[in-house]
Amino acid sequence: MTGVPLSWYLILSAVLFSLGVAGFLIRRNIITVFMSIELMLNAVNLSFVAFSYQLRQVNGHLFTFFVMVVAAAEAAVGLAIILAVFRNRGTLQIDEIDSMKN
Amino acid sequence: MDLVLFLTFAVVAVGCAINLVLQRHPISAAISLIGVMASLAVLYLLLGAEFIAAVQVIVYAGAIMVLFVFVIMLLNAEAEGKTGRSLVARYVGLPSLFLFLSLLGFLIHALYPSSERTTFGGFTGGTAENVGRLLFTDYLLPFEVTSILILVAILGAVILARKEAD
Numbered sequence: 001m002t003g004v005p006l007s008w009y010l011i012l013s014a015v016l017f018s019l020g021v022a023g024f025l026i027r028r029n030i031i032t033v034f035m036s037i038e039l040m041l042n043a044v045n046l047s048f049v050a051f052s053y054q055l056r057q058v059n060g061h062l063f064t065f066f067v068m069v070v071a072a073a074e075a076a077v078g079l080a081i082i083l084a085v086f087r088n089r090g091t092l093q094i095d096e097i098d099s100m101k102n
Numbered sequence: 103m104d105l106v107l108f109l110t111f112a113v114v115a116v117g118c119a120i121n122l123v124l125q126r127h128p129i130s131a132a133i134s135l136i137g138v139m140a141s142l143a144v145l146y147l148l149l150g151a152e153f154i155a156a157v158q159v160i161v162y163a164g165a166i167m168v169l170f171v172f173v174i175m176l177l178n179a180e181a182e183g184k185t186g187r188s189l190v191a192r193y194v195g196l197p198s199l200f201l202f203l204s205l206l207g208f209l210i211h212a213l214y215p216s217s218e219r220t221t222f223g224g225f226t227g228g229t230a231e232n233v234g235r236l237l238f239t240d241y242l243l244p245f246e247v248t249s250i251l252i253l254v255a256i257l258g259a260v261i262l263a264r265k266e267a268d
Binding site: 002003004005006007008009010011012014015016018019020022023025026027028029031032034035036038039042045046049050052053054056057058059061062064065066068069070071072073074075076077079080081082083084086087092093 | 104105119132142157213214
């Protein structure tokens with residue numbers, strides 16, 4: 001019997017999402033934290049496409065497409081913010097950027 | 103054949119994702135993320151989403167990651183320093199991650215029994231023609247809103263990244 005159970009795609013998506021959350025929490029470099037967010041978005045896209053297969057509808061692909069567009073916009077703005085932060089602070093370590101503390 | 107391809111690229115994706123989380127240097131993390139995205143593109147192809155697979159390679163692995171690598175190079179980002187990890191993170195974080203994942207796996211298996219199997223070619227609706235037709239009929243308004251979003255993002259990025267002219 002060939003073929004992959006649908007649930008395996010969903011589990012892979014969950015594993016990738018959890019790894020993204022873990023990276024978001026344990027990394028200290030602001031760029032790596034940002035890349036972890038991209039990993040989470042990718043994991044969600046995989047489950048959209050898997051459900052799209054199961055329901056035999058293209059709508060899931062459209063949502064994946066919109067997620068990609070929003071991710072591109074987010075990457076552009078986010079990296080510009082990172083540039084501005086680095087220019088003002090001279091560091092990329094998130095625990096050194098703490099002027100909103102106390 | 104489907105199973106072999108799925109397992110190969112799923113292992114590559116998870117391995118690259120683990121490498122992303124564990125690497126200290128941002129450029130190694132970026133390379134791992136490109137690996138994740140490329141193997142996800144193969145999985146999209148297996149699920150019959152050929153347009154999305156192409157866009158994944160062109161937009162994600164291409165444009166967005168070039169932007170990331172460019173910023174890493176521009177800022178001369180170096181490996182992050184070691185910080186004192188809390189004991190809670192070490193002794194509670196990892197077990198709770200495994201607990202969460204096994205709970206989720208159990209739930210997914212209970213909700214979606216493995217009777218439904220996906221095969222390559224079982225769904226061929228993801229061509230550029232079908233996606234484009236739906237994009238310009240049912241999803242026309244979201245599509246136009248996205249174009250405004252992109253415009254705002256470009257303007258915002260230019261204004262944020264510009265040097266302050268005092």
